Amino acid sequence: MQAIIEAIAEPRRREILRLVRATELPAGAIAAHFDDVTRPAVSQHLRTLREAGLVAERRDGTRRLYRARPEGLAGLREFLDGFWDERLDALRREAEIEERRPGGRGGGN
Amino acid sequence: MAEAVGTEQIVKEIQIGASPETVFGFFTEPDKLVRWLCSEATVDPRPGGVCRQTHYADDGAGPYLMRGEYVEVVPPSRVVFTWGWEGSDMNTPPGSTTVEVTLEQDDAGTRLTLVHRDLPEPARDGHDSGWVHKLERLAVAATGGDPEAR
Numbered sequence: 001m002q003a004i005i006e007a008i009a010e011p012r013r014r015e016i017l018r019l020v021r022a023t024e025l026p027a028g029a030i031a032a033h034f035d036d037v038t039r040p041a042v043s044q045h046l047r048t049l050r051e052a053g054l055v056a057e058r059r060d061g062t063r064r065l066y067r068a069r070p071e072g073l074a075g076l077r078e079f080l081d082g083f084w085d086e087r088l089d090a091l092r093r094e095a096e097i098e099e100r101r102p103g104g105r106g107g108g109n
Numbered sequence: 110m111a112e113a114v115g116t117e118q119i120v121k122e123i124q125i126g127a128s129p130e131t132v133f134g135f136f137t138e139p140d141k142l143v144r145w146l147c148s149e150a151t152v153d154p155r156p157g158g159v160c161r162q163t164h165y166a167d168d169g170a171g172p173y174l175m176r177g178e179y180v181e182v183v184p185p186s187r188v189v190f191t192w193g194w195e196g197s198d199m200n201t202p203p204g205s206t207t208v209e210v211t212l213e214q215d216d217a218g219t220r221l222t223l224v225h226r227d228l229p230e231p232a233r234d235g236h237d238s239g240w241v242h243k244l245e246r247l248a249v250a251a252t253g254g255d256p257e258a259r
Binding site for chain 1: 119121123124125126127128131132134135141144145146218219221223225228
């Protein structure tokens, strides 16, 4: 998705993904990791990541906890798996028709 | 070919009752590509040549533009091209994945093996660093434009 590509194009957002890939962290702890990024900017990054499906947000009382969602990138394999099954079936059909065609193109003269 | 460690791939094998010569043309000739793979094709089947395809989903959604480049063209046994969607909702920018097709003659005609590799699928079961690595690669492809261009 375009949203995913845009989300990970920003180095700080990739850094955030690294921080939360194995541990769930509150926004404050994530912001504390950066010297040069304001808390609102970190919130904005988290929002972008969440909207791209790359992080999950969970509320715990007043805190919001974040963790990476590697499955945010899933789905492509399933899509392509079905895509190639379907297309290769069509290829077989068309190639076999082509093969039987009288005087079918034999790959040039 | 660089073999990226831990990247996902799809492998398909089919049997076709046609010669490898016949099947090969379906990967390199626009009028044959549109019979099975896509709606429109613009191709220059030689290493470095373009392989552009316009696709529509079964429900009519699209167009989805596939922009690739031929890497190997060895009639009638092997064709390799890069594969990526341009500005669509698939997270595979142009140049980011590769399709390798091998055609072997056998008694029934042709045994076709298709390997679609370098897919940006997250590694499963705790291969987290692999996942971040893939994100990095995607990010490079996304921000640096097309790594395969010219």
